[in-house]
Amino acid sequence: MTISRLTALVCLVVLLSSCEPSRHNRIVIGSKNFTEQLVLGELFAQMIEQRAHLPVERRFYLAGTYICHQALLSGRIDLYPEYTGTALTAVLKEMPSKDRKQVYDEVKNEYAKRFDLTVGPTLGFDDTFAIEIRGEDARQLKLKTISQAAAYTPHWRAGFGYEFMERPDGYKGWIATYGLNFAGEPRIMDLGLLDRALKDKQVDLIAGNMTDGVIPMLDLAVLQDDKHYFPPYEAVPIIRDDALTQHPEVRNVLDELSGKISDDDMRQLNYAVDGQRRDVKEVVSGFIKAKGL
Numbered sequence: 001m002t003i004s005r006l007t008a009l010v011c012l013v014v015l016l017s018s019c020e021p022s023r024h025n026r027i028v029i030g031s032k033n034f035t036e037q038l039v040l041g042e043l044f045a046q047m048i049e050q051r052a053h054l055p056v057e058r059r060f061y062l063a064g065t066y067i068c069h070q071a072l073l074s075g076r077i078d079l080y081p082e083y084t085g086t087a088l089t090a091v092l093k094e095m096p097s098k099d100r101k102q103v104y105d106e107v108k109n110e111y112a113k114r115f116d117l118t119v120g121p122t123l124g125f126d127d128t129f130a131i132e133i134r135g136e137d138a139r140q141l142k143l144k145t146i147s148q149a150a151a152y153t154p155h156w157r158a159g160f161g162y163e164f165m166e167r168p169d170g171y172k173g174w175i176a177t178y179g180l181n182f183a184g185e186p187r188i189m190d191l192g193l194l195d196r197a198l199k200d201k202q203v204d205l206i207a208g209n210m211t212d213g214v215i216p217m218l219d220l221a222v223l224q225d226d227k228h229y230f231p232p233y234e235a236v237p238i239i240r241d242d243a244l245t246q247h248p249e250v251r252n253v254l255d256e257l258s259g260k261i262s263d264d265d266m267r268q269l270n271y272a273v274d275g276q277r278r279d280v281k282e283v284v285s286g287f288i289k290a291k292g293l
Contacts, residue, residue, distance in 0.1 A: 024246055027052075030068050030077035031060040034191040036127065036211060039269050040081035042284045044237060047257065047293065052249040064163050065090050073115060078243035079250075083127055083233035087111065087119070089169040096169045096231035100126075103232055111238065118244055120237035120251075121258035125266045128233045129164070130210040131223045132198060138221035145226040146178050149205070158186040159194055159203035169231055170207075177229045195220065211263060213271025235261070260291055 027048055031041035038060050045056040059077055062068050069091055071077045087107045088094050092114075097103050108119040131146055143149050164170040165188060174180070187203055194206040199218045208215070215222065237254050244251055261269075265287070272283045 026055040026057055027079060027243065027247060027250060028057045028059060028077045030062045030071055030080040032065065032068055032080075033061040033063050034209075035213070035270050035273050036209065036266065037081055038280055039266075039273060039284060040123070040235065042280050043257070043287070044079060044081070044254075046281075046284055046288060047253050048250060050288075051253045051256070052247065054247060054250070064161075072117065072238065072240060075240065075242070079237055079239040081123075081235055082119075082238045083235055084122070085128070085169060085231035085233040086167075087236075087238070088231065090163065090167045093168065096173075096229075098228060098231060100232040100234060104234060104236075107236075112241075116241045118239050118241055118251075120239065120254040122234040122236050123257055124235075124259040124261045125211060125263045126232055126234050127209050127211045127266065128225070128230050130208045130212065130215070131225065132195070132206050132208050132215065132220045133204065133223060134198060134201075135219035135221045137204070138223075143221070143223065145224045146180075147226050149223055150178055150180055153205065154181045155183055156204035157184060157202075158182045159189055159197050159206045160186050161191045161194065161207070162188055164207045169229075174207075174229055177227055211266040211270055213267050213269070213274050215267075217271065217275045235266075256293060260293065 029041050029045050031037035041058065041060050045058055048054050049056050062071055065082070065086055068077070068080045068082070072080060084103045084107050085096065088103050089096055092107065092110050094106065104122065111117040111119050133143065133149065137143070141152060160171060165186065171186070187197070189197060191208070194208050195212060195214050195218055197203050198206045198220060210222065237257070239250065239254070269283060269287060272278045273280050
């Protein structure tokens, strides 16, 4: 068992055994354990506090998709941000699709039917996987696509998050689609460490997120997914139906966020936290004011 998997299991046991279910007088918001999720969780929290006038409890950094999903099903959290492609493949175990509307509709319908969960409107950006190499390597080797990089990967070390290695839209299907081989077994690490590991030459290729704020700051290059392997990953809020029944005003708040965050907006928000080391609450508050929300 890898350290990351063991950590995830420990987090799940602690979460499910030590937390009380959400109460009628508050909303409990969770997030996964990387910057973008922290920003989105804080955005939901501030909007609900300001517009619905409800107390919010923040339970951020809950490891990955599986932990957040189980926390939602058990009632330990009421709401968290997710991505449509992740929900389709990692949670519903369905085959990836390239059609954004089809993916969203299937996730929305199946989450309602299987889990009594409501999938809110898309926030406006698509955080697809970003296959990244160092900018200096991309320029020297004149690489723009994953297919072009395939000739060099047998000499490269790769680094990925645990979920990317396990999920059906991740590593196995990706290397099969592109015919990739690496110098050794991929190094598995937390998502927040991947960019720095690439920059510091601990690895030579990673699977990050397209909206990572540090990509330009660290002079990293994103290789084009020229075979269109990855499905759409539109960001959406997912909330328990019971929570909406108790607090119907929350639905209106989430609807207000529909389409309000562009890819560039999300990149700048991530950079403000990761690159400029600004407090996430301050960053989110400024974004809300700038958008007139």
